[in-house]
Amino acid sequence: MASLPAIEARLAPERLEVLGGLAVAEGEGGFPKGTRTLLLLGPREPGFWAHLTSQPEWDGQPDPVDRWSRRVIGRLACDLGAKALFPFGGPPYHPFYQWALRTGRVWESPVRLLVHARQGLMVSFRGALALKEVLDLPPAAPRPCDTCPAPCLTACPAEALTAAGYDVPRCHAFLDRPEGQDCMAGGCLVRRACPVSQSYARLLEQSAYHMGQFHR
Template sequence: MDYAALSQIIRVQHLGIFGGFHPRPEDCAPEGTGTLLLLGPDEPGFWAHVTSEPEFADGKPDPMDRWSRRVIGHLACDLGAKAQFPFGGPPYAPFIRWAGRTGRAWVSPVSILVHDTAGLMLSYRGALALTEQIDLPEPPPPPCETCAKPCLTACPVNALTSDGYDTDTCHRYLDTAPGTACMTRGCDVRRACPVSQSYDRLPEQSAFHMRSFHP
């Protein structure tokens, strides 16, 4: 099965291929992997789709992760692949390393990963480890090379900078009245990215992730 056919199968679940690569031994992919594909929300439409699924109606914790396990697990079974997830550890699968290997995610000016289509709204829901080595599209150039980099000045408390992510400062700000905007619409820095703005992720989804980060 080729890349285009796989993309169509995966898109039925409102997921997209966020990059892939042919693993080397040092990549710590499952043994026998010929191609590793990273999956993320396919926008627009992901949030309406996923929140209509059973995991978001049963009142149990972690609906997004449980949905990801079920859906990507079924995809893996159908494709004769192995499913991998960025949660559920330790130990954790090395998704940040894998992201860099795809050539479609880079360290942004504010030190977190930026993706060619999701921008700073990047979220991996899982990965498929295929036994076949399929041909992959040529990766695009990093978007930050031609960007004015509004992310560098977007954080009101300088929690996200080129020096790294000061999560303590971020959490303190989110507890204040001005921090409510980040909690309900998503991180100011992530929203400032021009690629993020073209990704069509709904504020409701960003608010869900913010509540997970800052309960």
């Protein structure tokens, strides 16, 4: 029978971890039939980017991160008799944002992006496991924003990401300009301003890759 420690041990060699989980009521809609526990999976630092870029999917073809996620998480799901779900591949898309809010370890930040108890605004999900077993879940954590001066609110030099929401065209226009190259090379300044993000060992190379994917 699956257990959270056993799953964490299986994820560790792939530099993944359980970022949170939620209990699913019997017969609850929006999940694969029979699901009783959903675990959200994401990068475990340090070491994720070096591991990922050494994998066979890093072959110069499109979507290496998604292809790797499908292989690794899909294989684990098969081994566990679970179902692998992903935040890509739609539409339709699975509601990872709403699922995350149910975990007690992820919240809506002042700029509306998700913020994780340990990863801050750098949180990202590579997939989820829908399990038929009822598992003991990671405990709820204090919301870091409750005691934070919220530097994220004023960190965007383009004023594209604020408490009012995310103006995506304004962001892209700023990234096209020379002054936007700091964001392109090191990642979104709003995400980097989060004090919890600053204690999370995500490499600048990884942020630069994802910015390049976003702004193409």
